[in-house]
């Protein structure tokens with residue numbers, strides 16, 4: 001359970017692999033396969049798998065280390081499969097964003113600088129469309145929306161980001177949030193778009209901008225405390241520690 005892992009410096013090969021993934025994802029809308037990595041960076045198969053595990057421990061990506069070829073499922077802010085958020089760059093479909101929270105930070109990636117990004121999603125209770133556009137990490141216009149998080153930070157990143165990202169969804173308003181909660185038999189914590197923007201900007205603002213950025217760290221109590229300072233009602237996470 002990788003909670004409380006102290007911040008650590010990634011090795012140089014891991015930094016190179018992270019940089020190459022960001023470039024590849026931004027350019028092509030999907031990640032590189034093992035041969036692409038080998039061709040670009042010269043690492044052999046076993047080295048690549050170990051480097052992905054190093055990046056996963058530092059919350060850069062989510063891999064399936066028990067599968068023989070260690071597929072990369074998520075490389076934040078991107079996902080390798082159809083998620084609840086489609087990302088368009090300058091009106092062209094680019095990729096699937098990892099989740100609603102990742103979508104908010106999507107346009108901040110350096111290759112998308114000064115290019116309008118449109119994130120298309122839907123209300124998780126009724127599947128009515130919800131979209132917003134953003135530029136350089138700032139929201140330009142948005143449909144009415146809230147971000148609903150139906151897991152506690154104490155259950156984030158227990159193993160990887162699959163359950164955490166899956167639980168971060170858009171809803172139209174408080175009524176739709178409540179309907180969704182009844183449907184899935186869960187309570188949740190609800191962010192406005194502005195609160196979500198501040199939340200993700202702080203943790204991912206440097207993504208790809210700073211090559212040697214160290215690992216991220218999962219400390220549930222610190223997350224709840226921070227989210228409360230944004231004005232988010234964290235009662236359904238048990239309140240502040």
Ligand SMILES: [Zn+2]
Pocket residue numbers: 123124125126127128171172176
């Ligand atoms: Zn709805």
